[in-house]
Amino acid sequence: MGLGVWLHERVSPAMEAIAPFLPGDIFPYFFTLEMFQRVLLACFVITVVAGVLGSFLLIRNMALIGDGIAHVTFGGVAVSMVLAGVPTLPMATFFAVVAAILIFELQDRGILEGDTAIAIMMTGALAFGLVALRMWGEGITANVERFLYGNVLFVDDASLDWICTVGLVALFMLGAMYKSLLATAVDPIAARVQGIPVRAIGLTFSIITAVVVVLMVKIIGALLVTALLVSPAATAQQVGKSFRSCILWSQVFGMLSVLLGIYLSAEEDTGAGAMIALVAALVFLVVVVSKSIVTWLTPLVSKLMQQTTD
Structure with a gap:
């Protein structure tokens, strides 16, 4: 029994218990049917x-590497x-992984910036x-759309085991490198002086990113x-007061995007991956606009209160 199957068996009763209290006609089935629970x-x-x-x-200014590696995986899918x-x-x-290593080497050696x-x-x-695909694929296109847009509604036991195992290993490694990653992101020169293996940390982080991106491509598409x-x-950075709080807020906004995205896609019969992406963007927009309004209103309210007091 793999990690994913074991975890599924443990959380399945709790998911079934809360299903009757969920809104919508289709969404509750995600908490009762085994395939949707996965x-x-x-x-x-x-x-x-x-x-x-x-x-x-984000703190390492590598926001685009995920998108880049996601498109690189298409080469592997085609092969x-x-x-x-x-x-x-x-x-x-x-x-x-090969692309992530090459990107890191080209940047680290100053060949490309x-x-x-x-x-x-x-x-x-x-x-x-x-x-x-054009030369040797003989018109194969079935898996291309699945690669581009994901296959969120079809996760078997083997895929769940792979996702949970790799995800746990990635979290463990990120946790083990937490301080070193922060130090190398803030001031790599000072980190190197302190004896932190900056190059090894950066290379390992790039490989972890590549593997996690592959998992994400399988679910929501490149x-x-x-x-x-x-x-x-990015949304978490708008409300977080520290890096740790940003990580926690990113979990909140990520879970919110997934739940709302799956709910809306189930009830409105749209693509789940696309709806999750749309909700994530809208959540960011709402938070940014709300923060701007609060920032603009705060001095006005303070001034009015001061005038009232006087």
Whole structure:
């Protein structure tokens, strides 16, 4: 029994217990039917990992690497489809990890700056995948849309085991490197003076990012990875007072986006991945606008109160 199946068996009774109290005609089935329970559990695990990882990506100015690696995995997906007998997930993971290492090396050695390396890897791998499918794929297109938009409503036991296991390992490694990641993000030179292996930390972080992105592509698709990897973390930065609080807030906004997205997609019969991405963007917009209004009103209210007192 894998970790995902074990976890599913433990939380299934609780999910069934709260189902009668949930709104909607279709949404409660996500808490009662086994296949939909796996979907929710997979989304929750990915959201937790993405919230932590996304917070680190933002402070390290690496927001676009998730989107870049997500598109790189298309090369692996194309190869697996052309070769037929090769599993998609391992091949996509291989492409993602290799791309993450190359991007890190190109940036770390000063060969390319900023997002240039990401852009080159993204377009190169995407083009390779398209050419491979056109030349040797014999018109295969069935898995292409699944790659682009995700397959959120179909998570089997094997996929759930993979997501939960990799997610737990990623969280453990991020927790173990927490202080080093912060130090290298704030001042890499000072971190190197303190004896922190800056290069090893950066390379390991890039590999973790690549593997987590592959999990996210499987669920919400390559086009929507940024929705869960960056949007909740960016929203959290608007309300968080410290980095730790930003991580916690990113969990809140991520879970809110997933639950509302799945609810609306179930009731309105739309794509779940796209709806989750839309809700995440709207949550960010609402928080930013609300914060701006509060910032604008605060001095006015203070001035009015002072005048009233006088």
